[in-house]
Amino acid sequence: MTKLKPTHQRILSETAARIFEDAAFAFADESRAETEPQGILSEIGAAVDFSGDFAGTLALTAPEELATVLAANMLGVEEGDPEATEKPADALGEIVNMICGNFLPAVAGDRAEFRIGAPRSVKASVCRRAVSAPVEVGSMAMCSLIIEDRLVDVFVFMDGHPARGLAE
Amino acid sequence: MAYNILVVDDSAIIRKMVTRTIHMAHLPVGDIYQAENGRDALGILGANWIDLVLADINMPVMDGMAMLESMHNDEVMKNVPVIIVSTEGSETKIEKLWQTGMKAFVKKPFMPETIREVIQNVLGEWEDDEAEADTSADSF
Numbered sequence: 001m002t003k004l005k006p007t008h009q010r011i012l013s014e015t016a017a018r019i020f021e022d023a024a025f026a027f028a029d030e031s032r033a034e035t036e037p038q039g040i041l042s043e044i045g046a047a048v049d050f051s052g053d054f055a056g057t058l059a060l061t062a063p064e065e066l067a068t069v070l071a072a073n074m075l076g077v078e079e080g081d082p083e084a085t086e087k088p089a090d091a092l093g094e095i096v097n098m099i100c101g102n103f104l105p106a107v108a109g110d111r112a113e114f115r116i117g118a119p120r121s122v123k124a125s126v127c128r129r130a131v132s133a134p135v136e137v138g139s140m141a142m143c144s145l146i147i148e149d150r151l152v153d154v155f156v157f158m159d160g161h162p163a164r165g166l167a168e
Numbered sequence: 169m170a171y172n173i174l175v176v177d178d179s180a181i182i183r184k185m186v187t188r189t190i191h192m193a194h195l196p197v198g199d200i201y202q203a204e205n206g207r208d209a210l211g212i213l214g215a216n217w218i219d220l221v222l223a224d225i226n227m228p229v230m231d232g233m234a235m236l237e238s239m240h241n242d243e244v245m246k247n248v249p250v251i252i253v254s255t256e257g258s259e260t261k262i263e264k265l266w267q268t269g270m271k272a273f274v275k276k277p278f279m280p281e282t283i284r285e286v287i288q289n290v291l292g293e294w295e296d297d298e299a300e301a302d303t304s305a306d307s308f
Contacts, residue, residue, distance in 0.1 A: 019277055022277040022279070023276070023277035071181060074181055074185055075181065075184055075185065075188070076185075076188055083184070087180065087181050090179060090180055090181045091181055093179065094179045094181055094182055097179075097226070097255055097276075098255050098276050098277050100255065101254070101255020101256060101257055101275075101276065102255065102257060104257060105257030105258065106257075110257065110258065110259040111258065111259055111260050112258060112260075113258045113260050113261055114258065115226070116226050116255065117226070118178060118226070118227070118228050119179075
């Protein structure tokens with residue numbers, strides 16, 4: 001199994017912040033991520049499985065209201081527009097897809113080949129449970145970002161991690 | 169001349185983003201068709217006159233590479249320019265796409281200006297009526 005290194009966590013954080021900025025015009029405040037309380041917000045999650053030079057799952061959790069804001073920004077419509085309120089999961093799925101597509105070559109190099117599966121919805125609680133499971137060092141990476149005053153978590157579970165695939 | 173454009177992506181939000189970008193580019197657009205995967209795209213290509221395809225790579229049912237290969241092997245479809253809009257980061261895969269007839273590659277996330285510039289390069293210059301109207305208005 002390929003092991004993730006501490007530098008990969010930084011790459012994940014930088015990649016995710018850039019994608020939120022470029023795709024959804026939402027800026028990350030990494031300095032607050034460590035201290036921000038979780039709050040009682042309804043969270044949704046999205047994940048993509050990847051295979052190739054190495055395999056794993058990349059997932060993202062975010063409050064549903066933030067996902068709606070991201071959808072509005074991506075579509076160029078007002079917040080509250082039905083086009084955006086109907087698509088929070090789709091927006092999150094596309095963002096997780098873009099993070100994965102940009103994270104993998106940053107870690108494995110431009111010549112590495114990967115197949116990235118279609119984005120799917122996952123429960124945020126499943127991601128949280130997966131993080132608390134005892135695992136081998138290097139089998140996962142995680143970063144937290146504050147986007148538009150809301151906490152977003154990004155996870156990478158490598159092949160061999162018990163949460164790989166994030167099955168219920 | 170108005171261009172008929174086909175946008176192929178399994179994400180409805182990306183199809184809308186690309187469509188909005190095309191409208192923002194002031195390109196003379198006829199009809200914009202949408203497909204969720206390569207197989208549906210081939211069906212639309214077989215039944216309609218399409219001037220340009222913008223397609224993703226990773227899609228269920230039939231991915232962008234398989235769609236491009238099918239187009240490349242068809243006497244009529246091989247002449248339709250294809251711009252790939254994808255998160256793909258592998259240089260090896262991108263080289264294969266060039267060999268299979270891709271005309272341009274745009275990496276996601278993309279800026280609207282990038283899509284406009286690439287479409288302009290692929291289709292050639294077009295008269296920007298709105299920009300011309302603005303210029304005319306300025307001159308009075």
